[in-house]
Amino acid sequence: MNSASIQTKRLRKSYRSADALKGLDLELFAGEAFGLLGPNGAGKTTTLRILATLIKPTEGDAWIGGHSVRSEPLAVRRLIGIVNGGMGLYERMSGREILHFFGRFYGLEGRVLTERVQWVDQVLGIGAALDKKVQEMSSGMMQKIVVARAILHRPPVLLLDEATRGLDVFARRALLDFVQEYKRSGNTVVYSTHVLPEAEEICDRVGFLHLGTLLFVGSLDAVKERYETDSLERAFIKAAEEAEGAAA
Amino acid sequence: MxxxxxxxxxxxxxxxxxxxxxxxxxxxxxxxxxxxxxxxxxxxxxLEARTRTGIQKVGVVNLPSEVLELFKSANLEPVSVSDPRAAVESEEVVAAVVYREGNFEIFSLESAKPVKAGLVVAKVRRALDEYKDHLVAKSLAEAGLDLSVLEPFSVEERDVSPEQAxxxxxxxxxxxxxxxxxxxxxxxxxxxxxxxxxxxxxxxxxxxxxxxxxxxxxxxxxxxxxxxxxxxxxxxxxxxxxxxxxxxxxxxxxxxxxxxxxxxxxxxxxxxxxxxxxxxxxxxxxxxxxxxxxxxxxxxxxxxxxxxxxxxxxxxxxxxxxxxxxxxxxxxxxxxxxxxxxxxxxxxxxxxxxxxxxxxxxxxxxxxxxxxxxxxxxxxxxxxxxxx
Incomplete structure (x- = not known):
């Protein structure tokens, strides 16, 4: 298995009232952007939280770079960066202070840390926001710092959960361009969203997740062929209807 | 770190x-x-210090002249009043003292104005106690007795708590x-x-x-x-x-x-x-x-x-x-x-x-x-x- 890839086997997560994930099997590879698609409540956030070792699976396991999320959470966390739409920042700190604070957790110190901050500044075009307090930043600038925080240690796996939520058109465009660039550098990007056109633009493969079950995994061409439509949105609806029909 | x-x-x-x-x-x-x-x-x-050193008006009715003198030396200014209760209630005086048939009656607003009225009443009481001691000493002398018969022993308190306490x-x-x-x-x-x-x-x-x-x-x-x-x-x-x-x-x-x-x-x-x-x-x-x-x-x-x-x-x-x-x-x-x-x-x-x-x-x-x-x-x- 490639060290930057992700694998899940029979991944199940139950909460008191229901199963949020019902045996997820996935294999993702280095250099690809994978779209984890589904409506609210499909299990996307649960999957990403398991991959980020924030919650434990009820059954099954997942591996990132060969490390189990169950038994080696610290090793997994060194390999990932996570961004979600609801993530905030420390409002009384500047962008640079936040990056320094998080960078140290990955062993980045001194000159190396300074160079990494310069790198994220270049890659994301942070500019003046680096030395502004968060409370003085625009939402687009804040989101750039959130992404910068996630990639500062150059993780081979980037987990994005509804990452464009609340962003204006410029900030959204910048983020989508960045994701494509990051993938081209040989990293794995998991892009979870319910905005399907975004996934259509940046993902190589997609997975349809509906009520905790993975209905389909394949390339965009495979989706079109399987569901006989050019629209990812229509394909997803067909997949969901087929699943519900089969269940009935 | x-x-x-x-x-x-x-x-x-x-x-x-x-x-x-x-x-x-x-x-x-x-x-x-x-x-x-x-x-x-x-x-x-x-307030206590100011009350002790300051002079307060006290209404008086029918007080013996020795008591009036003791009031003056206790920084109290005796003022003749006809209605002691009304004089206190209208705050014309802080307290009023009436002498009637061997009984001193003190009027004050002690519950309504506990600090100031309390301090003035205490001054009045001290002056009356002094007058009582004077009368007792006089009676004992007339009977040929020494004042010490009233105090067969003395009491002293010693607080042995540590200085900090x-x-x-x-x-x-x-x-x-x-x-x-x-x-x-x-x-x-x-x-x-x-x-x-x-x-x-x-x-x-x-x-x-x-x-x-x-x-x-x-x-x-x-x-x-x-x-x-x-x-x-x-x-x-x-x-x-x-x-x-x-x-x-x-x-x-x-x-x-x-x-x-x-x-x-x-x-x-x-x-x-x-x-x-x-x-x-x-x-x-x-x-x-x-x-x-x-x-x-x-x-x-x-x-x-x-x-x-x-x-x-x-x-x-x-x-x-x-x-x-x-x-x-x-x-x-x-x-x-x-x-x-x-x-x-x-x-x-x-x-x-x-x-x-x-x-x-x-x-x-x-x-x-x-x-x-x-x-x-x-x-x-x-x-x-x-x-x-």
Missing amino acids: NAWLYVAFKEIVSTWRDKRTIRNVLVLPVLLMPLFMYGPAFLMSD RGAGMLGGMIPYFLMIFIMMGAMAVVIDATAGEKEKGTLEALLATPVSHMQIALGKMFAGLVFAVVTAVSGLTGLLVGGTLFRSFAQGETFEMMGGSINLSAGAIALLFITAVLYAAFITALLVAVGMYARSYKEAQTYVSPMYMVLVVPLLVLMFASDFLNRSLWLYTLPVFNVYLAFDQIIKAQISTTALLITWSSTAIFVAIATAWAARNFTDEGVLFRN
Whole structure:
């Protein structure tokens, strides 16, 4: 298995009232952007939280770079960066202070840390926001710092959960361009969203997740062929209807 | 540097930059607490001194001339009135004295104006007592008896309390209480924002996804709370001491000295107070972290912390006035919070025993361990972290 890839086997997560994930099997590879698609409540956030070792699976396991999320959470966390739409920042700190604070957790110190901050500044075009307090930043600038925080240690796996939520058109465009660039550098990007056109633009493969079950995994061409439509949105609806029909 | 120290440093810097919190937690208590604690005693003391040296009008009806002379020498100005009750009620005079068939009757507004009226009535009583002594001495002399027959023995009181206990007095009992409030206020300033606040802002998830054990993150937040709690307590206590000294230098009456409130601590006692305060601060901080993590928002955390504050601190108010009546059995020093109050009180009054202190420290250390384990568990319990 490639060290930057992700694998899940029979991944199940139950909460008191229901199963949020019902045996997820996935294999993702280095250099690809994978779209984890589904409506609210499909299990996307649960999957990403398991991959980020924030919650434990009820059954099954997942591996990132060969490390189990169950038994080696610290090793997994060194390999990932996570961004979600609801993530905030420390409002009384500047962008640079936040990056320094998080960078140290990955062993980045001194000159190396300074160079990494310069790198994220270049890659994301942070500019003046680096030395502004968060409370003085625009939402687009804040989101750039959130992404910068996630990639500062150059993780081979980037987990994005509804990452464009609340962003204006410029900030959204910048983020989508960045994701494509990051993938081209040989990293794995998991892009979870319910905005399907975004996934259509940046993902190589997609997975349809509906009520905790993975209905389909394949390339965009495979989706079109399987569901006989050019629209990812229509394909997803067909997949969901087929699943519900089969269940009935 | 360890990750927990980075976390602690971030929390301290973040809190320090919140000017409103700093003003409410560090500046206002230092300025206002001495005012609340010593202000009333100072005012009473000042009023007492002014009443003693000043001249007050007293209504008189049918008083013997010797009594009128004694009133004058006691700085009371006798004023003839026809209706003593009306004269007092209209505040034409502070008190009125009527002599009728061997009986002196004193009219005053003692319940409505307890301090001023009480002080003037006391002056009147002293003058009347002097008149009584004069009459008794005269009668005894006429009977050929010596005045000493009235006092076959004398009584002298000796307060053998340590000097520190005598200085502490009534107000001294409030110092442990304020110390404990300062500790809680300081810890709260950091901890609620560092736990429920982080959850609400969505920064906690990013922090928990870093390659740092959640135990270290919990410890960092607790350490920041501990530092702030101790700093708040030290500055609050300094404010009380400096404020007390300032008020004392201006106070004139005896009441202020009687109320006490002065602390005369040796270096050893300061060290004992500090160790006890640090242990208590660690306990309170760990409790707050555990409770704060359970809340989903800053506001929700406040609704949890307020009852906790009532449960932990309000009973101490009772203790403040009732600690004299406690049989200081050693088991009392095993009770959380209660033991720390008793230890503070006894250290300030130089009456703490080594055994009681060791029991307080060791039991508090156990409570710190239990609360820390609870707080750390809440950082790994996904039911708590992602509670909907």
